[in-house]
């Protein structure tokens with residue numbers, strides 16, 4: 001696992017975007033695993049800049065997102081589909097029909113999860129997966145627990161995550177209680193993983209990634225088993241690491 005510690009969020013966004021750009025330049029048909037949350041917004045802005053400067057072409061990529069809230073309409077301002085459209089897709093030349101986000105409105109959620117994994121398989125797997133991290137070590141919506149699921153599944157969000165994500169909603173009661181998420185097995189199958197974290201609130205979770213111990217209580221600690229994982233953090237998120 002490679003650790004890159006940078007000064008601040010701005011630098012983190014640039015370094016992460018460069019890692020992504022390298023993958024796309026090497027393989028213009030890459031399957032890009034994307035993430036939501038506050039952390040990737042700066043990186044997406046950098047990728048948009050690269051596209052505008054004609055350094056990057058997204059016309060042949062396919063994208064797959066990690067997760068989606070159950071029950072939110074794709075047009076809902078806090079749905080992850082809406083987030084992706086607003087923060088990235090509508091600013092670049094990606095073919096929107098080749099952007100995949102789990103459907104949180106599916107009548108049969110179990111079937112939707114199965115289809116999502118099949119779709120990823122059919123695409124030949126994910127070339128590079130972006131991850132943020134929750135304060136409690138969750139990746140995508142894989143919450144700390146005594147056991148973790150390998151494939152895409154429906155999960156109940158922890159109170160910690162509901163509280164952390166309440167900042168995006170008018171009222172904490174509006175935060176959905178369940179989500180569809182890619183499982184840790186699906187994430188680990190990605191050929192390359194880039195995890196980004198900024199700020200002191202992530203320091204404890206980041207410490208867990210470099211603890212030398214793998215535990216389901218910190219789902220991100222699984223990354224220690226990956227062959228090509230890059231963790232990019234700012235100084236505040238790296239606060240509890242010896243580097």
Ligand code: GLP
Nearest residue numbers: 036037038039132133134140141
């Ligand atoms: C949500 C998302 C995760 C994300 C996490 C951290 O729960 N499902 O994919 O990593 O929030 O978000 P932020 O980057 O806003 O701290």
